[in-house]
Amino acid sequence: MLSSTVIQRCPYCYEEWCSSKDKVIYEPLIWFFEAVTLCHWHNQSLYQQCPHCKRELPPLASYSRPGYCPYCLKWLGVTANYPSSDKTPPSKEEIIWQTWVIKTVGELLANTPHLPKPLKREIVAQAFCRYVNQFTEGNTAAFARMLEIPKNKVWMWQMGKVLPELNVILKICFTLQVSVLDFLTQETLKETSSKFPATPQNQVRDSSTKKLEVKFDSDRTQKLLENVLQTNEQPLPMTAVAKRLGYPKRVLYRHFPELCRAISAEYVKYMKESRLKRIDQCCEEVKLAVRQVYTEGIYPSEAAISKLLAKPGCFRDKKVRAALRAARREICLEP
Ligand SMILES: [Zn+2]
Ligand SMILES: [Zn+2]
Structure with missing residues (x-):
C-alpha cells in the first residue's frame, strides 16, 4: 500500500512552498502512495528520482534537509536551470x-x-x-x-x-x-x-x-486491429489484444466483428501449428533417443525414453507413441 523505500515528489510544490514565506517544506502523506503518480495541485507527474543525480529518492531522513536531494544535496524544486523533464505530460x-x-x-x-x-x-x-x-x-x-x-x-x-x-x-x-x-x-x-x-x-x-x-476512437482502433493482423509477430488471443488496446473485448467485437474474428482465427491457427510443430519435434527426439538407449544395451521402453526427452509428457500424443513403435521396428525390436 505504502512505498517505504522510495517516495515521489512534486518539484512545483517545493518551489511554491519555498517562495511563500509562511509555508513549510514537508512531504505530504499522499506522496507515499505508489498508486498516486500526479500532483493534484499542479497536474504534473511526480518524480521518484532526483532530477539532477537521477538517484531514487528515499523518504526524508533525519540528516537530510527537506526539499534537497540527500545524495547530491541539490534543491529539488523547479529552478531556472532545472533539468528538462523526460516525462511525457499526463494524458486527459x-x-x-x-x-x-x-x-x-x-x-x-x-x-x-x-x-x-x-x-x-x-x-x-x-x-x-x-x-x-x-x-x-x-x-x-x-x-x-x-x-x-x-x-x-x-x-x-x-x-x-x-x-x-x-x-x-x-x-x-x-x-x-x-x-x-x-x-x-x-x-x-x-x-x-x-x-x-x-x-x-x-x-x-x-x-x-x-x-x-x-470515448471510443473508432478509426485509431480499427488501424491498431489491422496492424495486429498484418504484423509478423506471434499472434495474440483477442483477450490480450483487447488489453493492449485498452478496450473491453466485447466492445471491440461489437465494433469490428470481422477483424476480431480474423485475429482470433489467426491465433487458433497459430496454436494448432505450434502444437503440430512440437509433436514433430518430439517424434524426432524419440527416434534419436531410441537409438541411443539401444546402443547402451537398454530396452527402449516408454519410461527409458521419457527420461531423455525435453518434454516427458509427450507420449500422451498418439503420433509420438507411433514414432516410438516405428523407431523400435527400425531396429527390429518390434514386428
Ligand atoms: Zn505540486
Ligand atoms: Zn540528487
Whole structure:
C-alpha cells in the first residue's frame, strides 16, 4: 500500500512552498502512495528520482534537509536551470484517473482513525462478499466477468485468503464508481454507485453532464486491429489484444466483428501449428533417443525414453507413441 523505500515528489510544490514565506517544506502523506503518480495541485507527474543525480529518492531522513536531494544535496524544486523533464505530460485520461485516485486515497487517509489498520483481510473479504451479493446476486463468476478479473482471484479475495493490492482495489472501486472508503465500510450500496461499470482507460466522467460517456476512437482502433493482423509477430488471443488496446473485448467485437474474428482465427491457427510443430519435434527426439538407449544395451521402453526427452509428457500424443513403435521396428525390436 505504502512505498517505504522510495517516495515521489512534486518539484512545483517545493518551489511554491519555498517562495511563500509562511509555508513549510514537508512531504505530504499522499506522496507515499505508489498508486498516486500526479500532483493534484499542479497536474504534473511526480518524480521518484532526483532530477539532477537521477538517484531514487528515499523518504526524508533525519540528516537530510527537506526539499534537497540527500545524495547530491541539490534543491529539488523547479529552478531556472532545472533539468528538462523526460516525462511525457499526463494524458486527459490519466488526469481524470489520478484525480479520482487522489480524492479517494485522501478520503481514506482522513478517515483512517475509523478504519482498522493495517487493512485487514476480513474487512476486504466482507466488502467483496457484499458487492458480489448486491451487484450479481452472489454470483462470483458474473462479478469477475463484469470487472474482467479472473474468477479465482475474486474468490480468493472473497474468502479472505489473499489481500488485493491497493492498486487493484482502486481500479475495482473506480469501475464500480464507489470510493474506497465506502467500498470498505458501507453496509449497503449507495444509490449513486452505478450498476454499469466504468473502466479507467475508456470511460470518462464528463463533469458538466455528470453522465458516463464512452470515448471510443473508432478509426485509431480499427488501424491498431489491422496492424495486429498484418504484423509478423506471434499472434495474440483477442483477450490480450483487447488489453493492449485498452478496450473491453466485447466492445471491440461489437465494433469490428470481422477483424476480431480474423485475429482470433489467426491465433487458433497459430496454436494448432505450434502444437503440430512440437509433436514433430518430439517424434524426432524419440527416434534419436531410441537409438541411443539401444546402443547402451537398454530396452527402449516408454519410461527409458521419457527420461531423455525435453518434454516427458509427450507420449500422451498418439503420433509420438507411433514414432516410438516405428523407431523400435527400425531396429527390429518390434514386428
Ligand atoms: Zn505540486
Ligand atoms: Zn540528487
